[in-house]
Amino acid sequence: MPKGRFTLMGCGGSAGVPMVGNLWGACDPDEPKNRRLRSSVLIQTEGTTLLIDTGPDFRQQCNHYNVNDFDGILFSHEHADHTFGLPELLVLRRMHKRRMPIYGDQITIDALHTQFPYVFNNENSHLYPSAADSNIIEPYKSFTIGDINITPYEQDHGTMKSIGYRFGDISYSTDMKNLExxxxxxLKGIKTWVVDAGAYNNADNYVHANIETVYKLNEQIGAEQVYLMHLPVTMDYQTVQAELKEGYHMSYDGLTFTDINLT
Ligand SMILES: [Zn+2]
Incomplete structure (x- = not known):
């Protein structure tokens, strides 16, 4: 049974913390756990390396964690804070002399091809040989990459659907306001749930979950430990952590779960 590591390379909301202009909002600049890159996850076993999303901080995250090769890159949805690092794959194509396999639902893959046609076109181009191979996934249809089993599921992201991913005992639900x-x-049976709570105490947010929604969903799901992510400048690490129920935690960049069952 492959055990692995699950590393949050970023847990920030769409603008990161601090936002451009050094805007910290309610976040204490002296608390290192408030410094947040855009959301992305690295999942590793002995033989397999996966990534979820390539946001605008993708280059910085890869260099910090010293990773540059992936058996698969999974996409949650097409929003810029999850995709705008994709052209960095052109550099990795030159490095590894092969195309990186990417995975997403049909809508997301189509959007990536529209946003970044030069990442996918011109296999024979000297300037930009094709850097990614697209694989279409379907919600609720499990698949395997290397020794990791993956179950995608649909999420309500307000104006659109997004995809969450379950890997054995852990599941990652970025960019959702609710689940059907x-x-x-x-998700029933997971031990750890990493979940969007970017709306925190704002029940009117149209695209992100608030904490009451997360509490309510987990009454059914039953995860022992829940880690809130996609965190904006309104959510100070220490302030919010002190307000959460037992078993609920604020995420921070670099948070790593080890010895996780991923099948
Ligand atoms: Zn989004």
């Missing part, structure tokens, strides 16, 4: 019953059922 089929997705809740898919």
């Amino acid at each position: 019953q089929k997705s809740i059922d898919t």
